[in-house]
Amino acid sequence: MTGTLSLALTEWTGRQRNRLVADPLPPPGWRQRGRVSHIGDGIALISGLENASADGMLILPGGVPGLVLDLDQDRLGCLLLGDGNAIKAGDPVSVAGGVLRVPVGNGLLGRVIDPMGRVLDGGPDPVPDRMDPVERAAPAVTDRGTVAETMPTGTTIIDALYPIGRGQRELIVGDRATGKTSIAVDAMLAQARTNIVPIYCAIGQRASAVADVIISLKMAGLMERAIVVVAAPDAAPGLQWIAPFAAMTMAEFFRDTGRHALLVLDDLSKHAAMHRQISLLLQRPPGREAFPGDIFHLHARLLERSAKLSPAAGGGSLTCLPVVETQAGNLSAYIPTNLISITDGQIVLDARQFQSGQRPAVDVGRSVSRVGARTQPKVLRQLAEQLKLEYAQFLELEAFTRFGGLVDERTRQTVERGRRLRLLLAQRQGRPRSLGAEVALLLAHDENLTDGLDLTAVERVRDAIAAHVDGTDPTDLEALRRIIAKAKDAAE
Numbered sequence: 358m359t360g361t362l363s364l365a366l367t368e369w370t371g372r373q374r375n376r377l378v379a380d381p382l383p384p385p386g387w388r389q390r391g392r393v394s395h396i397g398d399g400i401a402l403i404s405g406l407e408n409a410s411a412d413g414m415l416i417l418p419g420g421v422p423g424l425v426l427d428l429d430q431d432r433l434g435c436l437l438l439g440d441g442n443a444i445k446a447g448d449p450v451s452v453a454g455g456v457l458r459v460p461v462g463n464g465l466l467g468r469v470i471d472p473m474g475r476v477l478d479g480g481p482d483p484v485p486d487r488m489d490p491v492e493r494a495a496p497a498v499t500d501r502g503t504v505a506e507t508m509p510t511g512t513t514i515i516d517a518l519y520p521i522g523r524g525q526r527e528l529i530v531g532d533r534a535t536g537k538t539s540i541a542v543d544a545m546l547a548q549a550r551t552n553i554v555p556i557y558c559a560i561g562q563r564a565s566a567v568a569d570v571i572i573s574l575k576m577a578g579l580m581e582r583a584i585v586v587v588a589a590p591d592a593a594p595g596l597q598w599i600a601p602f603a604a605m606t607m608a609e610f611f612r613d614t615g616r617h618a619l620l621v622l623d624d625l626s627k628h629a630a631m632h633r634q635i636s637l638l639l640q641r642p643p644g645r646e647a648f649p650g651d652i653f654h655l656h657a658r659l660l661e662r663s664a665k666l667s668p669a670a671g672g673g674s675l676t677c678l679p680v681v682e683t684q685a686g687n688l689s690a691y692i693p694t695n696l697i698s699i700t701d702g703q704i705v706l707d708a709r710q711f712q713s714g715q716r717p718a719v720d721v722g723r724s725v726s727r728v729g730a731r732t733q734p735k736v737l738r739q740l741a742e743q744l745k746l747e748y749a750q751f752l753e754l755e756a757f758t759r760f761g762g763l764v765d766e767r768t769r770q771t772v773e774r775g776r777r778l779r780l781l782l783a784q785r786q787g788r789p790r791s792l793g794a795e796v797a798l799l800l801a802h803d804e805n806l807t808d809g810l811d812l813t814a815v816e817r818v819r820d821a822i823a824a825h826v827d828g829t830d831p832t833d834l835e836a837l838r839r840i841i842a843k844a845k846d847a848a849e
């Protein structure tokens with residue numbers, strides 16, 4: 358382990374300090390060294406160690422760090438945070454003391470690292486500002502401020518219907534390959550226009566998928582002020598387990614220094630599965646869907662750390678977009694329901710819409726943003742006010758008219774207008790829109806400016822508007838109308 362990456366094992370958390378103060382000193386003769394009694398699957402069971410504490414650090418042969426997860430009377434359960442292949446039963450183990458810490462600071466910007474802060478991009482070791490504990494308490498209620506500033510995602514349907522504020526936790530949920538990562542990555546790319554630091558945490562994701570995210574960040578010129586934390590599927594289970602906590606600690610540095618961070622956790626289903634695997638290996642009793650009972654608490658205490666701080670506490674913010682995968686659209690499975698109840702809203706992606714080519718495939722009926730509405734820019738709010746209802750009515754009517762038969766003129770017009778709206782809201786991945794472009798598209802819909810165009814021409818107008826608006830003042834509706842008219846002339 359290099360200097361910058363080594364664990365800072367000398368300090369104690371408040372919890373351990375309290376324990377130390379509350380407990381009598383260990384009697385003389387307590388054994389400082391134990392032995393590995395069982396090892397495998399990233400877990401070690403240790404016997405004979407008497408002075409270890411929960412969440413404390415151990416050192417195993419070869420300098421492999423271990424995190425104590427279980428304290429039993431006659432054994433400890435420890436998670437390996439490195440390669441344990443060379444370790445065997447009977448090997449000695451010692452208490453390192455302190456808790457697990459990871460590097461944080463500006464030196465991490467622009468880097469691809471593992472959850473312990475070890476470089477994965479071939480560059481020199483990052484120079485951190487300090488080492489912070491992976492497990493930290495969420496900000497106290499008195500230190501929290503109101504979520505009052507917008508955090509644009511660049512995805513029009515989200516910014517219009519489910520606006521997200523700085524400090525909010527918004528879940529992205531959907532079946533496999535329904536565009537979850539694309540929405541989260543676009544939200545990071547949209548920060549090219551803000552001062553928010555994007556942090557992407559990949560948990561058990563394919564290397565090619567992570568490479569795509571890094572390329573997108575580089576192409577948007579954002580990589581030098583972003584951090585990518587990767588726990589690969591073949592990394593030690595312990596690294597995948599600590600990944601979201603480590604990334605949260607790295608993001609908190611920006612929140613606590615009065616700045617703003619956006620953390621994407623991709624994804625917590627894989628993290629939950631890893632927690633289940635580790636818990637079963639540690640012989641903890643399984644509960645619903647074989648997950649241990651503490652999974653809710655684990656994710657709640659993680660996501661509670663995402664917050665907007667009060668001006669007195671520096672005014673920084675940490676917005677979090679956790680991603681979770683569903684099976685067959687089942688939102689009531691254990692992990693998705695848990696996360697839905699922990700977060701401040703969810704963007705639900707619909708597999709059927711995605712397959713029919715409607716992208717992003719946001720399910721308008723089941724998505725919600727509970728705290729972001731008040732942060733929505735006024736100009737967008739005015740145009741989006743009736744949009745959700747109108748879109749939902751259109752989807753219902755469209756399904757009805759699909760069966761054929763006669764429809765009255767008013768229904769026909771509603772369906773026609775809805776089809777245009779759907780096209781205006783459609784968006785290719787990797788092209789987050791500016792606020793001006795989003796306002797222009799909603800304005801075009803609101804004032805029926807695409808009437809008379811066939812649907813393919815509407816798509817051309819949409820792309821021309823999005824391309825030409827950048828930089829235009831979003832509140833200058835006259836200027837936006839002129840751009841729309843030009844785009845329309847070109848499309849005809």
Ligand SMILES: Nc1ncnc2c1ncn2[C@@H]1O[C@H](COP(=O)(O)OP(=O)(O)OP(=O)(O)O)[C@@H](O)[C@H]1O
Pocket residue numbers: 531532533534535536537538539540682716717784785786
């Ligand atoms: N708006 C979009 N326009 C066009 N293609 C898209 C869009 N969003 C996603 N895709 C494509 O759909 C595929 C799946 O997208 P993505 O990886 O974001 O989904 P996911 O739900 O995160 O997948 P997984 O469950 O595998 O993590 C990718 O090939 C991506 O390029």
